[in-house]
Amino acid sequence: MAIRNYGPAKSVGEFLKRAKEIRSSWPQRPRPKSKGEEESLWFRGQRCAGWGLSPKFYRPEYKYAFEEEIRQEFQSRAMQLIQGRFPLTDFDSYFLMQHYRAPTRLLDWTDNPLVGLFFAVAERQKDSCDAAVWVLDPWWLNKKLRMEIYGPLLPDWKEAHSWLHGLERAFSVSTVAARDLPAAIEPPHLDRRVAAQGSRFVIFGRKVKDLVKAPAVKQKDCRLARVIISKLKIGQVLDELQDYGVTVASLFPDLGGLGEHIAQRWKKQELSDHD
Numbered sequence: 001m002a003i004r005n006y007g008p009a010k011s012v013g014e015f016l017k018r019a020k021e022i023r024s025s026w027p028q029r030p031r032p033k034s035k036g037e038e039e040s041l042w043f044r045g046q047r048c049a050g051w052g053l054s055p056k057f058y059r060p061e062y063k064y065a066f067e068e069e070i071r072q073e074f075q076s077r078a079m080q081l082i083q084g085r086f087p088l089t090d091f092d093s094y095f096l097m098q099h100y101r102a103p104t105r106l107l108d109w110t111d112n113p114l115v116g117l118f119f120a121v122a123e124r125q126k127d128s129c130d131a132a133v134w135v136l137d138p139w140w141l142n143k144k145l146r147m148e149i150y151g152p153l154l155p156d157w158k159e160a161h162s163w164l165h166g167l168e169r170a171f172s173v174s175t176v177a178a179r180d181l182p183a184a185i186e187p188p189h190l191d192r193r194v195a196a197q198g199s200r201f202v203i204f205g206r207k208v209k210d211l212v213k214a215p216a217v218k219q220k221d222c223r224l225a226r227v228i229i230s231k232l233k234i235g236q237v238l239d240e241l242q243d244y245g246v247t248v249a250s251l252f253p254d255l256g257g258l259g260e261h262i263a264q265r266w267k268k269q270e271l272s273d274h275d
Contacts, residue, residue, distance in 0.1 A: 004222075006021065006227045007229065042109040043133055044119075048132070053212050070104075091155035098201065107203075115197055117241065117246075120133050128234075129231060134225070135224070141216065152185055155186075163204075176206055177206050181215075182208055
């Protein structure tokens with residue numbers, strides 16, 4: 001497999017150094033002529049380095065779930081609860097489903113490396129495994145689709161609708177999507193959480209259920225990497241992120257995020273995380 005591992009990183013500085021190494025090893029060709037052509041990397045933090053990259057809908061506990069029924073239930077019951085911009089399209093609702101933890105074929109990423117690192121270490125557990133931040137070049141991923149797509153999809157492009165049937169059509173077809181392979185897609189900032197977290201997504205099709213097992217990942221030009229975060233330093237890394245202002249309150253800009261942030265600040269911490 002062509003995935004490269006970096007680390008283990010023991011501090012925020014070491015992690016950023018590894019991210020810079022990855023960026024340097026994946027040069028952009030041709031050189032960008034404008035800011036809009038710059039190929040930013042995406043990051044995804046996970047509490048356990050051994051986990052794959054599967055969206056919730058494709059995990060074993062949802063083996064017998066029906067996506068069209070999940071979508072219908074969310075859309076019908078969420079209307080009274082939405083406080084921000086009201087979702088106008090099927091993709092708007094789908095993105096909201098993902099951010100509020102309903103099972104979808106979306107996998108969360110961010111364009112901010114520190115946000116990715118936060119989600120890798122935020123749910124630390126005693127005697128847990130090493131954490132990890134996955135790094136992806138979304139331009140490379142979509143190029144592998146061979147659809148003449150330059151960069152991440154936008155949800156209003158006609159190509160994007162191959163990955164998400166309209167709800168009415170979803171009830172009448174036998175597959176969740178017309179495409180087999182996963183694709184990178186950028187959401188609109190329809191919710192404060194989406195904006196605060198620099199959210200990006202990989203939307204999965206009907207066959208590949210773990211990005212680690214995608215055919216493109218096994219090729220020599222693979223642009224998916226993993227930075228390991230030492231389990232012995234997770235507490236220290238989390239403290240550093242707090243000092244840099246990367247907190248629950250900043251990434252979840254609502255009363256729930258504020259309350260959780262205050263609770264974490266005042267909760268008794270174990271001293272064994274520091275040498």
